[in-house]
Amino acid sequence: MLNSKREDMEMFLRNIDNLDIAHKAALKRAFGTPLSTAGVHAKVTFYHCLPYDLGDHTTAEKWFMVACARCRLGRESSGSTPLEQVIRQMNVNETLSPTTMRNVEILIGSRWDTSGWTMKKFCGLIKRLEGEENCCFDYVCLLEDLERWDDRSCRIKERWAKAIFGFGAGTGFTD
Numbered sequence: 001m002l003n004s005k006r007e008d009m010e011m012f013l014r015n016i017d018n019l020d021i022a023h024k025a026a027l028k029r030a031f032g033t034p035l036s037t038a039g040v041h042a043k044v045t046f047y048h049c050l051p052y053d054l055g056d057h058t059t060a061e062k063w064f065m066v067a068c069a070r071c072r073l074g075r076e077s078s079g080s081t082p083l084e085q086v087i088r089q090m091n092v093n094e095t096l097s098p099t100t101m102r103n104v105e106i107l108i109g110s111r112w113d114t115s116g117w118t119m120k121k122f123c124g125l126i127k128r129l130e131g132e133e134n135c136c137f138d139y140v141c142l143l144e145d146l147e148r149w150d151d152r153s154c155r156i157k158e159r160w161a162k163a164i165f166g167f168g169a170g171t172g173f174t175d
């Protein structure tokens with residue numbers, strides 16, 4: 001029986017979690033770097049953890065970013081929430097600057113590009129969460145969202161916009 005996509009994503013993240021310190025360090029160092037320009041050790045480690053061939057470079061780039069983030073930030077907790085909900089809560093708590101919130105807005109309005117710009121914006125946002133206490137987000141949910149980021153329906157981006165900027169979220173903007 002074939003695994004579901006979600007099970008494959010969970011297996012991938014378990015593979016990342018089970019890496020030794022040296023392999024995790026290679027992915028941690030590659031955080032924010034496009035897969036195409038990452039070091040050989042990081043690439044080999046990443047491809048070793050994949051449950052199957054992802055097919056296209058854009059999908060591999062997204063999975064690589066999540067793998068590197070997982071190594072940089074650590075494991076999610078059992079009560080982790082989707083990344084957009086974490087961002088919303090930080091916005092409500094006013095721990096994110098208006099500039100960061102503007103970057104989130106730009107990110108939501110952007111398509112995933114091949115130049116690495118979108119990946120770098122996501123990495124910058126994730127890096128911003130690094131210093132926050134109890135900031136755990138659901139990596140599988142992020143992978144699922146990134147897989148459908150550019151769908152014609154824009155459901156993922158709409159859900160993110162609603163979650164982050166919707167009623168009661170504060171504006172994140174200044175006059």
